[in-house]
Amino acid sequence: MQRNLFFLYRRCRDLRTVNASRTQRDCLAEVMQGIHKRGWCDGTGGNFSVVLQHQPLQLLMAPSGVDKGQVRADQLIVVDQICNVLQGEGKASAETSLHLRIVEATQAGAVLHTHSVAGTVLSRHYEGKRGILLEGWEMLKGLVGIKTHATSINIPIISNSQSMQELGDAIAPSLKSAPCGFLVAGHGLYAWGADLEASKQHLEILEFLLKVKLTQMQIAHQS
Numbered sequence: 001m002q003r004n005l006f007f008l009y010r011r012c013r014d015l016r017t018v019n020a021s022r023t024q025r026d027c028l029a030e031v032m033q034g035i036h037k038r039g040w041c042d043g044t045g046g047n048f049s050v051v052l053q054h055q056p057l058q059l060l061m062a063p064s065g066v067d068k069g070q071v072r073a074d075q076l077i078v079v080d081q082i083c084n085v086l087q088g089e090g091k092a093s094a095e096t097s098l099h100l101r102i103v104e105a106t107q108a109g110a111v112l113h114t115h116s117v118a119g120t121v122l123s124r125h126y127e128g129k130r131g132i133l134l135e136g137w138e139m140l141k142g143l144v145g146i147k148t149h150a151t152s153i154n155i156p157i158i159s160n161s162q163s164m165q166e167l168g169d170a171i172a173p174s175l176k177s178a179p180c181g182f183l184v185a186g187h188g189l190y191a192w193g194a195d196l197e198a199s200k201q202h203l204e205i206l207e208f209l210l211k212v213k214l215t216q217m218q219i220a221h222q223s
């Protein structure tokens, strides 16, 4: 009887799971490997998700605790809006609920979360100011809606916590006005966009600008 119930549960679960296409799996695995190569998610750090459907929300992502430079397309898991794993082996990362909140608030198509050196150091340094102001850089034009270098953005910073509820509540008021990204102090960067490609572009631009800021501070001390 219990065995039948188990198969019935598995069948119901499989019926409501959106199947990620080969392309979606391959693209996400490729993006994660590229980010890992750049040293932005060493160890098993960082997490990356693609929205398979918004209603009800389902994400394709890497399981918890795996090396993002090694993860294969067929190892990716599908997770629902309350962090249940609908498809694939392994557990959903603790940070999944923050990905879900970002997607719900911004209607993003993907969320990329890195642990780069620049993001980690600067977010701690500017934690008291609750944000990092970046202005006048040509690369700002890589962010959606920005057409000129003669502008500025403020990347919000929230304090770190092991409670995803706390992190989500702290960033919620700033999500809509954030420049497609925010920092968690001493931890790393979250970036998003309309789809995986746009999210990757925003991540690269924000990481570039953070590295510029860090380099600028380093040379200021030398001169």
Ligand SMILES: [Zn+2]
Pocket (backbone or CB within 6 Å): 045, 046, 047, 095, 113, 114, 115, 187, 188
């Ligand atoms: Zn993290």
